[in-house]
Amino acid sequence: MTTHHFPVDQHPAPQPTPLPGPLRPDSNPNPTDSNPTRSNGDRVAFWAEAARELDWEQPWHTTHTFEPAGPQPLSVPKIQWFAGGRLNVAVNCVDRHVAAGHGARTALYFEGEPGDRRAISYAELQQEVCRAANALTALGIGKGDRVVIYLPVIPETIIITLAVARIGAIHSLVFGGFSAESLRFRVEDTGAKLLVTSDGQYRRGSTVEVKTTADAAVAGQSAIEHVLVVRRTGSAIDWTPGRDRWWHDVVGTASDVHAAEAFDAETPLFIMYTSGTTGKPKGLLHTSGGYLTQAAQSFRFLFSNPDPAQRAADVHWCTADLAWVTAHTYEIYGPLANGASQVIYEGTPNVPDPGRHFEIIERYGVTSYYTAPTLVRALMGWFPDGIPAHHNVSSIRLLGTVGEAINPAAWQWFRAHLGAGTAPVVDTWWQSETGAAVLSPRPGDAAFKPGCASRPLPGLSALIVDDDGVQVPPGVHGSLVLDGPGPGMARAVWGNPQRYLDSYWRQYAAQGYFLTGDGAKYDDDGHAWILGRTDDVLNVSGHRLSSIEIESALVSHPLVVEAGVASVADPLTGHAIVAFVVLRPEAASAAAAAAASSVNAVRSVSEILRAHVAQQIGPIAKPSAVVVVPDVPKTRSGKILRRLLSQLYEGAPTGDTASLQNATSIAGITAALAQRKKETA
Template identity: 65%
Template sequence: MVDVREHTIAHLLTEDRTFHAPEHLARTANVGPADHARLLAEADADHVAFWERAAERLDWAEPWHTAHTWSPAVPDPEALGELTVPAAQWFVGGRLNVAVNCVDRHVAAGRGDKPALHFEGEPGDRRTYTYADLQREVCRAANALTGLGIGKGDRVVVYLPVLAETVIITLAIARIGAIHSLVFGGFSAEAVRFRVQDTGAKLLVTSDGQFRRGAAVPTKATADAAVEGLDHVEHVLVVRRTGEQTPVPWTAGRDVWWHDVVDTADDEHEAEAFDAETPLFIIYTSGTTGRPKGLVHTSGGYLTQASWTHWAHFDARDDDVHWCTADLAWVTAHTYEIYGPLSNGLTQVIYEGTPGTPHPGRHWEIIERYGVTTYYTAPTLIRTFMTWFPDGPPASHDLSSLRLLGTVGESINPEAWMWFHERVGGGRAPVVDTWWQSETGATMIAPLPGVTTLKPGSATRPLPGISARVVDEQGDDVPPGSGGLLVIDRTWPAMARTVWGDPRRYRDAYWSRFADRGYFFAGDGARRDADGDLWLLGRVDDVINVSGHRLSTIEIESALVAHPLVGEAGVTGVHDATTGQAIAAFVIPARADAHPDDPAGWVRHALELTQTLRAHVAQQIGPIAKPRDVVVVPDLPKTRSGKIMRRLLADLVAGGTLGDVTSLQDASVLHRIQAVLAARQDHTKGPVQ
């Protein structure tokens, strides 16, 4: 008999709170109840035709002749034991210009005076760009790129912080048919070099420096180290951001200033239309081991889904002020900070700095200053805010403009969801909890604010046009309430087309596991409840097997965060001679100022909390989920997108090799955790088991 536990993930946490769609949104939302029923029926009948209608929201220079072609991974008749490489195309023969759809068409429609971007720098400098301003700046940048020898198909790596220039150069690259790859401004020279080298980029765009946590940090030397010896890099284009506050090494003949070549360029540019399958960008996945994958997204299908999903699940309106807090190098920012909102003609806020600079209330100030209506951020930041403001943002800040909240990245813990909804949204703003990945390009699972009954911690249902299943290792659907593997069982327009330079890796990473079913699988676990709503259980690689019970890290973390003494938690599996694996919980205390520079203090705090938290988890979700070890730490290792890198926690406990840590938001976190573990070992006179 097959042990079902080998193929499913145990569901232990129960969440019964529900929040119905507000009556006013049910009446006025872009997608209301009647619309939703119709869209679901249309998409279920013919999902390709559904996405064709969504594509008609864009401006096409030439219509497509074939809406969709799909060649799945099947046994290769010419290579025994091999699968063919899957290939998708959307809107074949159609031609459009992505930048024109995001900027020019709004100006042509007489909306050039509408603000497109409110930029706020960390030091407090501000500038607003109207759509007409943005058009002129993008045209200048497009002409400058052409003058630097960049053309259709050339790759440009953009190594900048969150600046207006980052948005401008990204749109300009798209405008001329080149391919952009944005890199987090805090990455090391090694990480930048990998992306420049892997793409064969002709141009690197960077800055003299950036403002981070109240300091001017030089970046030009890092950029120089990244391109040293790479003959395919013809120029380095440098934005002056910090000026005399940071040194600027210079290579004559290669390096050029933005103000010399972009600001002086002609502000008129004739945009060419490109085929829908023209590559738009390459975005690299992050991970603790292995070579990052450069996922390739193309133009027509990606923009169709980016634009429609933004319009639908953020209920995009002409008077919205949208703020997605992600770094521009993250796929969330590509889709819901650049292409989605701009294609829909919205006003946006972009902020350069960190949320705690110069004080923890900076985000509340920005929301109030610009009248932000939709605020889209990561659960990890919400949990940080909970430690800073347990009773919610100070009443001195007026957040009444907020009408929708959104979360992205990891699953949001129910208690963090409730704090966000009640304390930030005033109990009136629905929380749009979105599930998607770099590989999917746009949202796949999310509530629609005028339709969906919300459940704290659940991403609810697939959007119209998307179909998802929860299956076991054989690809069979698991019963409602059971946890399994989340798969997508039909194609979608924004899907990554390949891995840059390695199509077989694309096949093996996403399509080979369930090739006999034709399912896409990117590594996440989930469960579907009795109502049909989906609950994400985290990465399957993070599942902990305790005495044969496969436990979700997300559920254990949610139980821990529900305790008033815990602000944030990261859970991982560690070796145990008796149970195979045991649970180690790394927790950040709710009191943000606890033991800041005292590793021994963190250990004493852990000893005080261990029995309390073990008992709490046992009461919340069952004795099997009790952590064996509780380690109190000042911070957790997170990617720039806010995801906790749980495998690094396990590696730290085991004392093993940490692998690739270039995607970490702050690598110094690892040293602080190592110091706590060393102090713990000294205290117990033995290793952490």
């Protein structure tokens, strides 16, 4: 490929100037904010400069074009970045580092749940990706074809993902714990020609057979021509001759030389399905040049060592499953585009014991650790007094959180015990739709506000507005919208442009704002505090309350390690607040012992926590009921499924629970509610 490092912008598209507001990059920019947004022209120029960090075979002629949804009649917005530019995503993630003399650098440190390990250099990764690209071509996969990948966190998952990108096909990764029905929907909705899966996987200390689920998903009305199977566990599996192919037979024997083609910047790269916690999952379509530009730039801004001389020693670890957008951006494309070394771990954090993550950090010298608040709270519950002395996590220089707002108590524990009380914490807010982080504190900030998403990254702009699109004052709940998205923004909902328009653009079409669906508020400094999904806002006697605010108040009490707050219908107040709490182990044991002899002792826990919320927020926020449960239901990406809590409390049908990472929590909650009903009868 011919490489052009400095494309030119011949015809920049005219853009409206964004409204002024607090959610802009700093008015007195931190030294790490090298190019803050001042106007739309600055924003476009910023991303043009960021794109020049990549290798392009052909320069672009237009940096950005945006045709909004309004005015009437509404139409799907047209978004383009780097029109006319051509590049290859996989080449930018692998080949160019080898060509630059960094082939010996470790790209992946793989740790399997059973303890098997493998280090893969960039040169070795290049060979494996080339083999997989040749194998895909041999299986009849070409530009624009869809490939569904149903694999655990193993090297083959990253290899096949990059290989799909290398040949211009479109990948859609599916979490390896999803049901056959969930997998079937994604296979059929994408019209995939190839499914890549494994014979089995290791999960929670056991071997789980996977191929049967894959077989059920592709039976019937699918376009699948082949199922490519990775041998991971050696499980006995059913086999369909002609359709099923072993990875080691097809990929393992392919040539490790592959001539990569460059593709237009707007070539589709992947389809990312939302979790489906409400209704039919949406397949968000992301394209190549813009997505890779924002993934690479935001990783560099948030996670790269500020001392260039030390970057080669950095080891990054994003703990997300590879099927989630968090991992796409900060475990696949962002780190690899920057030539970083990183850890990928197949298993769960408490196998064989709750200290597994600490062992991994020490083994590989992890320097940046990016995880979900739900895992932080789990670690805090397992180790309330801190990390045992025999674990050395001193290599950590930066921490990050993602998924939903982290409560201040968990933030404090996280920084104190994994960050030695000094490590920066980038508490990032973003979505599958945005493709990369939008709001975050800076690694170089002098002070942090625990649980605050802070302000937009350079090149981005956001507002908190009321229903009429008017910016709200500090302390008032509003809707978070993007008036200056980045190039990683999803371009469409796969096969359903109307849903893309209705879900994200219709409400504020007159202003051209993208509706995130999250509520937020400004503090007096103009920084953003995320309050959760707008449909998680509680309306109690006309007062709008945030589920996350109440959960944070509960978790700040020493009895509680995790909490989920939901609303139930109340004829008097509109909504009544119900809190489901997970107690710290010692508190749970004491409560269980007390319950055996006295119902009043259990009720006292409830009264203590209700009073605590009233003291922290105000009497209006006091839950009408507090239910002690073993666990709260969470999606695979770590978000508490509050809708399910409401349904369980009210005895309503729960619907699809395939997005749960802890389906066993339902039985525990059901039992706790039955016991409560018995005691209060």
